[in-house]
Amino acid sequence: MNILAEINWLAIVVGTIAYCAFCGIWHRPFAFGKKWEEAMGFQRPAHWKETNIYYIVPLIACLVTTVSIAVLLKLTNASSFNDALSVGILTGFGIGMAIVFTTAIIPTMKKPLTFGAITGTAQALGITIVTLIIYAISK
Numbered sequence: 001m002n003i004l005a006e007i008n009w010l011a012i013v014v015g016t017i018a019y020c021a022f023c024g025i026w027h028r029p030f031a032f033g034k035k036w037e038e039a040m041g042f043q044r045p046a047h048w049k050e051t052n053i054y055y056i057v058p059l060i061a062c063l064v065t066t067v068s069i070a071v072l073l074k075l076t077n078a079s080s081f082n083d084a085l086s087v088g089i090l091t092g093f094g095i096g097m098a099i100v101f102t103t104a105i106i107p108t109m110k111k112p113l114t115f116g117a118i119t120g121t122a123q124a125l126g127i128t129i130v131t132l133i134i135y136a137i138s139k
Contacts, residue, residue, distance in 0.1 A: 003071055003074055003075070004067075004071075006074055007067070007070040007071065007074060007138070008070070008134070008137055008138040010137060011070065011133065011134045011136075011137035011138045012063070012066050012067055012070055012134070014133055014137060015066040015069070015070075015130040015133040015134050015137075016059070016062050016063045016066045016130075018129060018130060018133055019062045019065065019066060019126045019127070019129065019130040019133075020058055020059050020062040022122070022125070022126045022129060023058065023062070023122045023123065023126045024055075024058065026118075026121075026122040026125075026126075027118075027119075027122065032118045032122075035114060035118060036114075036115065036118045036119065038110070038111065038114070039109070039110060039111040039112070039114035039115035039118065040109060040110060040115060041108065041109070041110035062126075062130075065096075065127065065130070066130050066134070069087070069088075069091065069127065069130055069131050069134055070134050070138070072087055072091065073087060073131065073134055073135060073138070078135060081132070081135065083135075084131050084132055084134075084135035085128070085131070085132065087131050088127060088128035088129070088130075088131030088132060089124075089128055091127050091131070092123065092124035092125065092126070092127030092128040092131070093124040093128075095127075096120070096123035096124050096126075096127045097116075097120035097121065097123060097124040098120075099123075100115075100116055100119045100120035100123055101113075101116035101120050104116040104119070104120075
């Protein structure tokens, strides 16, 4: 069987939107955005506007992650909320957050640990949330 035919595509759409929106809100100036920009050494110019790439690339990345999580839930035969929560925590914190911290350690990053904490936590929680959404809708 083709596993992509077995996953719930409504769950993928809802999960992708929720995951992308959650991480987007997390990084807005009213949440952690100012500290996140400071950690990168980015100073927002007075009339700076985000172009489409700032929305399209994260949306595609969230879609790929959401599909991957749906496949993992199928492959692991997650049959309970606790199973799904375990998959979400393991992938979110064990993979997502770990990758963000590793990539934050670049020579141009002003405060890599702050960046890692902000973005890593967003990814870890976002992945955990999307895992639970997929489980709930696919149940």
